[in-house]
Amino acid sequence: MPGPRTLHLNAFLYGVGHHSAAWRHPDSAAERIGDITYFEELARTAERGCLDAVFFADGHSVNPKYTAGTTWFLEPLTALSAMARATERIGLVTTVSASFFTPFHAARMLASLDHISGGRVGANIVTSMFDEEARNHGFDALPPHTERYARAEEFIEVLCALWDSWDDGGVLVDRTGGRFLDSDAIRPIRHRGKHFRVDGPLTVPRCPQGRPVLFQAGASETGRNLAARHAEAVYSVAWDITAALEYATDLRARIAAAGRDPGTVAILPGLVTYVGRSEEEAWAKKTELDALLDVDAAITQLGVFTGQDYTGHDLDAPVDDLPPIEEFTGPQGRYATVQRIIETRRPTLRGLLGYLAAGGGHATMIGTPESVADSIEEWFAAGACDGFNLMCPAYPDSLDDFVDLVVPELQRRGLFRTEYPGSTLRDSLGLKTV
């Protein structure tokens, strides 16, 4: 019996925060981004706030020439396994590249982690983005976009078949009869596809959630169609409620067209928050981080994004509207984002650079617990989303702020849980155990 709709909130962990200059703050935990206890603490904070899950993005390359910002460090599956033991209820979502893992490795590690965590695992299936990543795994370059997505689709089918290759109760432990396993409950899968050949069964008995929860994060048509067919939760990008509604409406139509119930897929746009006990305090937090930006580099980058030259522009003066997008010949998506930020927020130049430095196109809410909760409630009530993927600009502080200031306000309004409804991520997301 479904109760009233509840928000879903994930904490998207990334180094010391999603603001690219956050690490330069004197108090930042930049020295600790390889320290597992730092991530355990973040997970415990998120769990204190009853968040659905913590989430790691992932990439398979670093650029040794890019030294100005933080980079990958711990590998997510190993990190989440340790974090599983430091927490009890919070979900643990990792990103898995269908382009680089064999489905057997991925299915196995995710199932193992689901056992270790007592049923709290989700997997964000992506197709990866850079040729540099492909060159670390034996390819000369990434396969074309459609081919990567075709592989990802088959990848997901194999994952599910492997997770289903053991029934519940496959481990009998019948001491007297001398049967440890029940052979009727374990089946090969004999998958023969275009991209994979996998006999199965999995080496891991059926996991607590049956199958770990499948997330998806691709924005393209192909990505949305994959999500429509397979995802149980989706990470999306939307600067404002209009864009979010547009995306949600589109995705829900695709989900329905794929024969599934759109009510069973949580749509979670990224959300950057600066929260203070007053509006001033909230803005001061943004200003303080923006002040740490390497302004020259950011202005050069903004020039590439917009075709405008901002050198010499007063950092504290508002930025003018951009020319109509038709006049711009570079990538349209990024141009439209900058255009929208300028039109909706009327930022100073430094403020604009700051929006781009944290989230860069993801929703950004700045204010008191009440005003941020108002915005969250507005998006949620409008059906623009089912919750958010929190992209805290500076960990751990912005997460503490969200958990200690915003969560209680959301709870007061009956929008968010005050305790976990069960022990698994599926329980938190209101999904059936498959």
Next chain:
Amino acid sequence: MPGPRTLHLNAFLYGVGHHSAAWRHPDSAAERIGDITYFEELARTAERGCLDAVFFADGHSVNPKYTAGTTWFLEPLTALSAMARATERIGLVTTVSASFFTPFHAARMLASLDHISGGRVGANIVTSMFDEEARNHGFDALPPHTERYARAEEFIEVLCALWDSWDDGGVLVDRTGGRFLDSDAIRPIRHRGKHFRVDGPLTVPRCPQGRPVLFQAGASETGRNLAARHAEAVYSVAWDITAALEYATDLRARIAAAGRDPGTVAILPGLVTYVGRSEEEAWAKKTELDALLDVDAAITQLGVFTGQDYTGHDLDAPVDDLPPIEEFTGPQGRYATVQRIIETRRPTLRGLLGYLAAGGGHATMIGTPESVADSIEEWFAAGACDGFNLMCPAYPDSLDDFVDLVVPELQRRGLFRTEYPGSTLRDSLGLKTV
């Protein structure tokens, strides 16, 4: 300055023990072989005994028709990551198949685990054994033995190059200068080999041990040569001191021929122990496990190994010597093992089945703490090994027995440490940080 030579002892964890019938014991932890807390407890027991490391073997297939014994369950990298957080000093060694992992995945996860554990990781590089495993990773069958080993050799070279792609101090965290990384300390590896193409650098900064410790466990000529060139510790098989000496002498010659110092490679044969406060108590432990064997199946298998028909043979009567090996046409290795067990131990039929059911050819010592320590000392003093890979017949009991009864005796004799010499596995093994 090297002190006196010290024994090295690893606990080879495997389900509820290396005796194939151990799970049928009424007190066995068979229900817990998917429970991470069970493995955490074992690791803490091993750490209480100051053992060098816990070790997981690994395989990539299960046979759904083989239901009479325990099987794989948790995946080792995820399991060890959790166990790292439940322990402080003990090494964590996993088996990694060079046939199925890309070297980038393996190097990355092992480095991540080395950070998470504070420098306690070792990797036993194997080439895998079954076509069923290959068929879970996209192959029709395992590549031929020599090809697998050629791949493993290149695999190790790529692992090392990736681990070396970051110097110490690559993570600068220079807030004022705005440099998070030191670009001079991070290099691509641009590996172009016969089996792998990997650009690098790794996504993980240099790990606490520099490189995780490399173990090897292959017994063939090719396997030994690989060990001679790359291994820092070796898992071997020897029924008695003669066989162990033969192997150690051969391997040390190969290590010297490869231009390395044989004193820097720890040779660790498998060792099954049944320990009691009296000889009777020790033997009773073996007898109790042997009594749980499925005798019909074991006799059938022994028939295949030896070409003899033991049906109807009195289970409690001694087994006669086998005919000369020249008269046997099946696999010679297993025949020789059975022959040796009969000649050296004069077991009853049930006792023989029990030796084969636990370790099956690995050294087996049965007795009081003193007599087991005598045997260990004898092997060690003779240079037949540098320690042992403990294959406890029944976890947790046999490990408790070893740690509580044998370890103190070894410590009393000055053969084994009473505390960890440092914080890393390299410290315990007396290896330099590379």
